[in-house]
Amino acid sequence: MTALEKLQKKQNDGFHICVGLDSDLSKIPPHLKKSSAPLLAFNKTIIEATRDIAAAYKINLAFYEKEGKKGIGALEETLNLLPADTLIIGDAKKGDIGNTSRMYASSLFEHFKFDASTLHPYMGYDSVQPFLDYKDKLNFMLVLTSNPGNKDFEKIKTEDGKFLYQVILNKVNDWNDSKNCGIVFGATNPGELKENLNSFKDLPVLLPGVGSQGGNLEEVTEIFESAGNTNYLVNVSRALIYADSSENFGRKTSEKLTEMNKTVKRIISNYK
Amino acid sequence: MTALEKLQKKQNDGFHICVGLDSDLSKIPPHLKKSSAPLLAFNKTIIEATRDIAAAYKINLAFYEKEGKKGIGALEETLNLLPADTLIIGDAKKGDIGNTSRMYASSLFEHFKFDASTLHPYMGYDSVQPFLDYKDKLNFMLVLTSNPGNKDFEKIKTEDGKFLYQVILNKVNDWNDSKNCGIVFGATNPGELKENLNSFKDLPVLLPGVGSQGGNLEEVTEIFESAGNTNYLVNVSRALIYADSSENFGRKTSEKLTEMNKTVKRIISNYK
Numbered sequence: 001m002t003a004l005e006k007l008q009k010k011q012n013d014g015f016h017i018c019v020g021l022d023s024d025l026s027k028i029p030p031h032l033k034k035s036s037a038p039l040l041a042f043n044k045t046i047i048e049a050t051r052d053i054a055a056a057y058k059i060n061l062a063f064y065e066k067e068g069k070k071g072i073g074a075l076e077e078t079l080n081l082l083p084a085d086t087l088i089i090g091d092a093k094k095g096d097i098g099n100t101s102r103m104y105a106s107s108l109f110e111h112f113k114f115d116a117s118t119l120h121p122y123m124g125y126d127s128v129q130p131f132l133d134y135k136d137k138l139n140f141m142l143v144l145t146s147n148p149g150n151k152d153f154e155k156i157k158t159e160d161g162k163f164l165y166q167v168i169l170n171k172v173n174d175w176n177d178s179k180n181c182g183i184v185f186g187a188t189n190p191g192e193l194k195e196n197l198n199s200f201k202d203l204p205v206l207l208p209g210v211g212s213q214g215g216n217l218e219e220v221t222e223i224f225e226s227a228g229n230t231n232y233l234v235n236v237s238r239a240l241i242y243a244d245s246s247e248n249f250g251r252k253t254s255e256k257l258t259e260m261n262k263t264v265k266r267i268i269s270n271y272k
Numbered sequence: 273m274t275a276l277e278k279l280q281k282k283q284n285d286g287f288h289i290c291v292g293l294d295s296d297l298s299k300i301p302p303h304l305k306k307s308s309a310p311l312l313a314f315n316k317t318i319i320e321a322t323r324d325i326a327a328a329y330k331i332n333l334a335f336y337e338k339e340g341k342k343g344i345g346a347l348e349e350t351l352n353l354l355p356a357d358t359l360i361i362g363d364a365k366k367g368d369i370g371n372t373s374r375m376y377a378s379s380l381f382e383h384f385k386f387d388a389s390t391l392h393p394y395m396g397y398d399s400v401q402p403f404l405d406y407k408d409k410l411n412f413m414l415v416l417t418s419n420p421g422n423k424d425f426e427k428i429k430t431e432d433g434k435f436l437y438q439v440i441l442n443k444v445n446d447w448n449d450s451k452n453c454g455i456v457f458g459a460t461n462p463g464e465l466k467e468n469l470n471s472f473k474d475l476p477v478l479l480p481g482v483g484s485q486g487g488n489l490e491e492v493t494e495i496f497e498s499a500g501n502t503n504y505l506v507n508v509s510r511a512l513i514y515a516d517s518s519e520n521f522g523r524k525t526s527e528k529l530t531e532m533n534k535t536v537k538r539i540i541s542n543y544k
Binding site for chain 2: 024060062063066067069076093094095099100101103106107120121122123125126127146147148150151154156157161164167171208
C-alpha cells in the first residue's frame with residue numbers, strides 16, 4: 001500500500017484524527033518514570049489504545065532527538081509498534097540542499113521507514129525533490145503554520161498581491177505530478193482555511209493547531225465536509241496523549257479519541 | 273567563551289574557513305571501511321589534521337541521522353574530539369513551533385553541546401526564539417541559500433519591491449539584540465553578495481557554496497575584506513574532506529586547508 005492509499009482507506013472509513021506522538025519525558029504519567037525505557041512504555045500504551053481508531057500517527061522527531069542516541073533508540077522501537085496499515089508521518093520539517101536532502105530522505109524513508117515527511121519548502125524545488133523521488137511516500141509541505149510568527153514571513157504580500165503562503169501552495173500543486181505531495185495548513189484560523197480551500201485541489205491537508213493551540217475540531221471538519229473535501233487530517237498531540245496522568249491514561253486517550261471521531265462522523269453524516 | 277568570542281578570536285587570527293564535516297560512508301577512503309566505526313575514524317583523522325587551522329567546524333546532522341542510533345553515537349563521539357576553543361555549528365536547519373523548537377534547541381545546545389545552529393526562519397519569530405534564549409550561542413538563519421531552487425521563493429519580490437530574502441535579512445537584524453544571530457548567505461553569486469553587504473551589519477555570515485557548488489574563495493574573500501567586513505565564515509565541505517582517498521587523506525586535507533588559508537590571508541594583507 002502506498003502512503004496515499006493508507007490515508008485514503010482511513011478517510012473512507014471516516015477517520016480523520018492523526019495522533020501526534022509528541023512524547024515528552026517531563027509530561028508522561030509519573031508512574032512510568034520508574035520504567036527502564038519510559039518514553040517507549042508511554043508510546044506502547046498510547047499506540048495500543050488508539051491503533052484501530054487513529055487515521056494516522058505523527059511522530060515529532062524533536063522529542064526523541066533531544067535524548068540523543070537513547071531517544072533515537074526509543075524512536076526505532078516505537079516505529080516497530082505502529083500498525084502497518086496506518087500512515088506514519090515523520091515530522092522533522094526538513095529542508096536542505098539536494099545533496100543533504102537526499103540524506104534526510106534516506107534517513108526518514110529508508111532507515112526509519114516512515115510513510116510521510118513534513119518539509120520546509122522555503123529553499124525551493126531541488127531541496128524537496130529527493131523526497132519527491134519516493135513516489136509511494138507523502139510529503140507535507142509547510143504552507144501556513146499555526147503559530148503566531150506566521151505573520152512575519154508566511155503572510156507577507158508578494159508583488160502580485162498574493163500572500164507568500166499562497167504562492168507556496170500554488171507551487172506545491174505544480175510539484176504534485178506523482179501525487180505524493182500534501183500540505184500543512186494551520187487549523188487556528190477558519191477564515192483562512194475557507195478562503196484557500198479551492199486551492200488545495202487533491203493535496204492531502206495536515207491540520208495542526210487543534211487542541212492545545214486553540215483550533216476547533218468541529219469548525220475545521222465542517223469547513224472541509226461542507227465543501228465536499230474529505231482529504232484532510234487533523235493532528236492532535238498534547239490534548240490527546242496527555243488527557244490523563246493516572247495509570248489508566250491509555251483508556252482516557254482512547255475515550256477522548258473515540259469522542260473526537262464521533263464528532264467528525266456526525267458532521268460527515270450531515271453531508272452524505 | 274561565548275560562541276561569538278570563539279569565532280572572533282579565529283577571525284582576528286586570519287582564519288575564515290569552516291570545515292564542513294559532511295562525513296558520508298559512501299565517500300570516505302576505502303581502507304577505513306574495515307574499521308568498526310568508519311565515520312568516527314574518518315572524522316578523527318580530519319579533525320586532527322585541521323584542528324589548529326580551521327576557523328570553525330560545521331557538522332551536517334543529515335549524515336549522522338541517516339545511520340540511526342549508530343550514526344548519532346558517531347556524532348556524539350565526534351563532538352568529544354573537536355577543539356573546545358573552536359566554534360562548532362550543528363547544521364540541522366531546524367524551524368518549528370515554539371514548543372517543539374524548545375526541544376530542538378535543547379537537543380542541539382544542551383544534549384550535543386553545539387556552539388551554534390542553522391535555522392529556517394520561515395515560520396517567524398516565535399519559531400526561532402527558543403534558540404535565541406541561549407544568549408551565548410550563535411544562530412545562523414537561512415537568508416539566501418546556494419542552491420538553484422533559491423529562485424522559487426527566496427527571490428520572490430514582495431509588495432515593497434524587496435526580495436523575500438532581503439525582508440528576512442532585515443528581520444534577522446531586528447532579532448539580534450543579544451548578538452547571537454548570524455545568517456547563511458550563498459557564496460555562489462558575487463553580485464548578490466556585494467549588493468547586500470551593507471545590510472549584514474554585525475551579523476556573522478556563513479557562506480556555503482564554495483568548492484563543489486562552484487563559489488570562488490578569492491572572490492568572496494575580496495568582497496568582504498575590500499569592504500572592511502571581517503565577520504565571515506566560508507564553509508567548505510566536500511572539496512576539503514574528500515580531497516584525497518588514500519591512507520594519507522588527513523595530510524591532503526590539511527594541505528588543502530593551509531592553501532585556502534594562505535589565499536585568504538594574502539587578500540587580508542592587501543587591506544591592512
